[in-house]
Amino acid sequence: MRVRAGSPRSAATVESMSVSPITETNSRVREHSRQVWTLRAGSKRSAWTGARRVTILRGKEDVMLTLCIRYTLDSTKLADFEAYARGVAGPIERCGGKVVGYFAPTKFAGPTNVGLSLIDFPSLAAYERYREALAVDSEHLDVARRAAQSGVILVEDRSFMQRAS
Numbered sequence: 001m002r003v004r005a006g007s008p009r010s011a012a013t014v015e016s017m018s019v020s021p022i023t024e025t026n027s028r029v030r031e032h033s034r035q036v037w038t039l040r041a042g043s044k045r046s047a048w049t050g051a052r053r054v055t056i057l058r059g060k061e062d063v064m065l066t067l068c069i070r071y072t073l074d075s076t077k078l079a080d081f082e083a084y085a086r087g088v089a090g091p092i093e094r095c096g097g098k099v100v101g102y103f104a105p106t107k108f109a110g111p112t113n114v115g116l117s118l119i120d121f122p123s124l125a126a127y128e129r130y131r132e133a134l135a136v137d138s139e140h141l142d143v144a145r146r147a148a149q150s151g152v153i154l155v156e157d158r159s160f161m162q163r164a165s
Contacts, residue, residue, distance in 0.1 A: 064120055065127065065160050066100065071115035072155035078104055080152035081115055084143060091140035092119060095133035096126055113154075 073081050085102030092099050100118035105111060121127040134140050147153055 063162055064122060065124065065162060067097070067117075067119045067121065067127065068159045068161050069117045069119070070157045070159070071117070071153050072157075073105070073113045073115050074152050074154060075105070075113040077150055077152040080147065080150040084147040084152065085115075085117070087143035087146075088140060091134060091137045091143070092130075095137055095140070096130040097121060 071081070081104055085104070089099050089102070098120040100120055103116040103118075105114050121130065
């Protein structure tokens with residue numbers, strides 16, 4: 001990976017930096033496999049003194065990305081969310097994503113209106129192909145239409161994460 005901040009001359013390695021997740025709020029991922037990440041200094045060897053926005057250009061080696069979708073749900077319609085989660089897993093796998101899991105809230109602890117899904121992709125390019133295929137998948141469109149009609153999903157926030165262990 002090469003890091004470019006401001007001008008093409010200023011390049012640094014990502015080894016000594018920690019990377020925050022990308023946040024995508026219902027918008028297309030940038031073209032040409034470029035994304036904006038926030039890098040923070042991870043050690044004293046790093047030339048970065050604080051958080052800066054930089055563009056990471058994907059190199060030969062891509063890392064496994066996990067799409068984390070956080071749903072704000074209507075807590076009176078959790079059965080509809082569970083039906084959505086069961087119905088959408090097949091189309092996701094067929095379109096190129098690997099479903100880690102869909103998670104519904106419990107009444108034991110934490111908010112009772114937040115759901116979560118985790119989907120793995122081998123690269124950003126694979127995610128872009130997945131989005132295009134999922135947009136025209138008839139089974140997915142039917143499941144999404146039923147979820148929209150029920151009103152179970154109020155807000156959907158997307159973030160990319162990278163495995164730490």
